[in-house]
């Protein structure tokens with residue numbers, strides 16, 4: 001027993017004597033009667049609280065984390081979820097899930113918490129998403145500091161397990177081989193087969209389990225259920241948020257999804273298109289990052305006035321059609337510096353990067369390109385090595401070719417399309433995360449706020465306009481979609497932030513909507529210390545009223561539009577679509593997780 005236990009009991013008995021609430025949780029019995037809630041350490045010591053002795057839980061710890069300069073004190077519960085086992089769930093024979101879960105709990109009254117509905121708790125849960133290939137337990141303190149129970153997870157693989165081997169096709173100089181779980185290799189078994197169990201844990205099960213555990217553990221710790229269930233994530237976490245809405249829509253009240261990596265099977269590989277083009281047309285060293293930076297600066301400057309305001313920002317980057325040939329050495333608009341102006345071949349490559357991959361036989365768009373003006377686009381650096389976009393290249397190397405030393409340079413521009421198609425065919429059912437069927441989520445009252453920065457340098461934001469049209473089609477039109485799902489494009493913002501695209505702005509709008517019924521007509525971005533801007537609900541657009549400072553959002557109105565600009569949508573027509581999500585949720589529910597039985601069966605039963 002923890003040394004604080006008797007004190008906690010005394011505190012509770014005093015509260016009960018003073019007419020404090022009786023929570024009715026059927027906890028352990030002490031010498032002086034029922035004890036409704038534990039202290040933190042009890043969660044890992046006493047079977048009465050449901051974690052100790054649960055066969056699905058291993059490596060269990062529960063510790064009080066003291067306050068720091070930036071974080072509030074909280075109870076941190078860590079364990080590994082081994083609830084799923086065997087080939088029926090996609091693992092190797094004899095293998096189980098190994099989803100590391102962290103639940104961060106604002107202190108309950110026993111542990112000295114106050115100010116909330118029980119201790120320091122606001123009664124709500126906020127699950128926190130991952131980035132990239134996950135593999136590290138996402139931090140819970142941003143949730144806890146706001147009074148929320150926070151959950152985090154590594155989504156079922158551990159990125160600190162590495163096994164680097166020399167790469168005969170450098171760069172990169174080394175690659176990871178099984179049993180490494182770092183990067184995309186976590187899904188490759190030591191026998192060279194694909195571990196679809198680990199893929200599904202990464203794709204949706206890991207985050208879903210973390211959220212369910214958050215509900216289970218908070219009920220034990222506070223002796224009462226949660227009032228609201230939220231999910232917040234950026235990048236891969238934004239994709240996870242879409243998976244939660246698509247697969248477990250009735251379980252969530254609200255989701256913030258920033259720069260979401262939906263169409264994961266398409267954007268990830270196609271974002272590296274520029275590397276394949278540069279490799280073929282410019283050779284080993286590819287396109288110099290300094291040249292790419294310069295031409296993007298020229299594009300930004302050229303297109304800045306399109307929106308009527310010269311302010312260093314392009315409101316609608318899709319309207320920018322700047323041609324990189326204007327930046328070819330000797331052209332009037334080019335840099336005088338021979339180190340950064342472009343050759344004709346380089347200009348051709350830059351135009352292809354902005355355009356995106358096209359179908360070989362008819363020239364139609366395969367996937368979207370990068371927005372003009374976006375700096376630091378992944379993979380276009382450094383010239384000395386011509387390193388590929390490792391994200392998309394890894395997917396292809398480990399998951400499609402299942403070969404750690406597969407040479408990405410063997411893929412020609414012409415072959416790119418078939419590589420992309422293969423990838424989508426194999427993995428869109430697992431991780432496309434782009435089902436537009438959000439009926440369950442909408443019916444349950446769920447609300448979703450989604451954002452992109454129009455200068456995103458990691459995921460080309462243009463792909464989400466395609467998802468929005470599919471969502472409008474599926475969910476009954478623009479206004480019926482806006483009833484529960486609102487999309488905001490922040491000008492000048494980059495991946496996961498910048499130019500006033502902050503989690504706070506988005507999450508405050510979400511809770512105001514969920515808890516007070518206030519639909520956000522627009523958001524307000526603090527673009528820089530002296531500039532605010534309205535960010536309108538897609539497809540509405542901001543219009544300057546014609547007087548007053550253009551640095552004050554009050555001088556803009558959101559123009560209501562029945563649809564996005566048809567001419568812009570036509571330019572992206574015919575993008576490659578996946579085959580939709582794998583049928584069924586392929587998961588167990590909260591009761592089975594909580595009671596530690598029922599998980600060891602074959603997929604198809606679910």
Ligand SMILES: [Ca+2]
Pocket residue numbers: 303304305306307308309310311312313314315
């Ligand atoms: Ca402008």
